Amino acid sequence: MRTTSAKVPVTVLTGFLGSGKTTLLNRILTENHGKRIAVIENEFGEIGIDDALVVKSDEEIFEMNNGCICCTVRGDLIRILGNLMRRKDKFDYILVETTGLADPAPVAQTFFVDDEIQAQLQLDGIVTVIDCKHVLLHIDSSSECKEQIAFADVILLNKTDLVTDDELAQLEARIRSMNAMAKIYKTQNGVIEMDKILSVSGFDLDKALATKPTFLQPEYPFEWGGIFDFKGEHRTLVLDEGPDPSIDLLFLKADKAESADFDELAEAAVRCFSSNKKQIKPGVSIERCDQVYKLDLTKEGGKAFDIVLESGRYAMFTQHRPEEFSLALCTTNGTIEPLCSITYDAGHSHDSEVTSVGIESDGDLDQKKFNSWLGDLLREKGTDIFRMKGILSIAGENARFVFQGVHMLFDGRPDRPWGDEPRNNQLIFIGRNLNRAELVEGFNSCLKKNRQLSTK
């Protein structure tokens, strides 16, 4: 017989020196939240609260010989947390403050690897404090800075008073592009409601993806869309030489579309772009809606494709911007101009190194295929995948399958039944040099039937 008691939550506080970590920590300790908190402070810590239980600790990173090359844990935490849990006056909460240059992975992995820790404590979340003004000095050069952002469940953009609104907006956009999962709050002097940073359930499988990841702007497989009215006349698509040997292009019926409806059309277009593309050479006609054509542009000089579509309103989506290829829709009377058009951000302004890739898809997964795909992925790319989470619809299973991971460490189990909820799959990967197309394709190949798939 064993008594089971609720696990004590642990929040990890990261952030560069000077970001405001200590101020925040002092604030948490003095705030009237009724929680009994113990703090494990880094060796340089300077908590100024006398009656708080503060344990100083040298960060000791241990590599594990468990065949997982990136598996490191914090040896000091295993010792200290294990010991703290023996006290009868148990704590309601434990905070771990890392040094400024710490990689959060070993802290997080400690909670996956050590049985004793796992049995008694629950990693609640990683909170990263960012100095809005000075972060730009490190964000490009420091992998630790990027890792702290990428690992976070909560990001505090602190010291907002030191930057302009524009600078803040830019910084937020950049950080959002790196970590689509984290909640971002703007703060001054670390002033924030406690429930925004404590008990956020960032590593709780029951609440995996309870809040949908926020993708700043979806990365579409096309850069341009326009709405056209086709009347009776004969239409030809003409292109000149451009920067690429081919361009993907799609027409969708858009009978009542106005500019405001681009979102819905774009979603439909994304689904079409993930299906098979039809490669055609100049001279061949474009005859169908909902079919992505890959126009072969290798022939020198101008190229023309007839459009054989009945009259009506259409949306056209192109892989690249039309002006790069001098693309135009011509009739005998001249060119047809779009009623409205939209240009999509191709993601060039995003952090190229650390990104989030989200996959959302209907359809059921072949469990065997998925296991083998994810296994291979983690073996090969585990060092570059910082965090992942997902809810999966496994073929033949009534229950949702939820999972999460840190690097190569994976934790997953069947969750509640789907019930009336529509079955689908949602995954998010946050990591370095992630290949979006490869991930999507890999995931796609694990679906039982090739259903519609969209990416964000």
Place this chain on the structure above:
Amino acid sequence: MPQKESAIEYKVKPLISQWSTLACLDYINDLSWSPNAYHLVSADAAGRVIARSVLTGYSFEDLTAHTLGALCVRFSPDGNFVASAGQDGKANIYDSNTYAKVATIDHGDSWVEQIAWHQSSRCILTASGKTLRLSATDGNLIRKFEDHKSTISDLAWNPAAPDLFATSNYNGIRLWSKDQTNHKRLLAWKGSLLNIAYSPNAKVLAAGCQDGAAHIWLLPSADELFMDGYQTKVRELTWDSSSRYLATGGSDQITVWDFSGKGPSGSKPIVFAGHEGFVSTISFAPKGLMLASGGNDGRVMVWDVNKQDSILVNEDEVSKVTKLAWNQEGTKLAAAFASGRITLFNLFE
């Protein structure tokens, strides 16, 4: 000294008394018998060191020794002193006749997690973080040993050479002489070593690893044996007095390796299964082949390695067994629990 083993089997008298601390019950981190087995001292997570009379069970000394938790307590081999250490960064030395504090060894901020008396009872090693000190019983520092790159996880005097000792930490074991500031030898092993156990003849040094393995050095050659595949980290190691058997935890079973003949490599270990959940502590009796084990399930068991069978199963407690300690004669066994209770088993009449 135990009589014939047949006597053990039938005359087990579990539980001559069962004690619990009076004021409040706290997780007991360590237990130590006085060499004459009259006293038993405990160190608990609330910072107290409590001394009791074994005959009456009466707690006659309650020392609020360490302001945070008390991590270890140890009688000196001659029985004249008791040393304790804790999370307040201090090791205290008490006179065991009066329980008056005679010295304090101050390690500053960091927890003192390991202590070990020299066989002479004239000096003691105390370790905290990367610092290791040898101090006299009056608390005066004799030597500091400062070669450690990470926290010292365990230390042990060499049973065959009284002035030599070993320390373990991440990436290896260091062998030292108490008379030299720098270590004499490094037995490197990339991995987190949690504890060490010398065989009583000092020919084998065993270490438990965080990654579910036991790493073993045969001395003096330092040939290595590596036993892996444990379910969890291996913190439980104990040798029988003849140096033949090494018992290990790291699982819900106890795995006993036989070092006789060609040794354990390639041989099948003896396995004792009787706990539900991980084994939390094991201890060979100082004489004979009785092996005591305690588990997260609160069960205390005593095994006869010769017969490969259990001779005692006690399920009175449900909280984790934190420490088992035999008296020097191997006739009494004290078991401490996470609940703060101590149970005493009298194994021979």
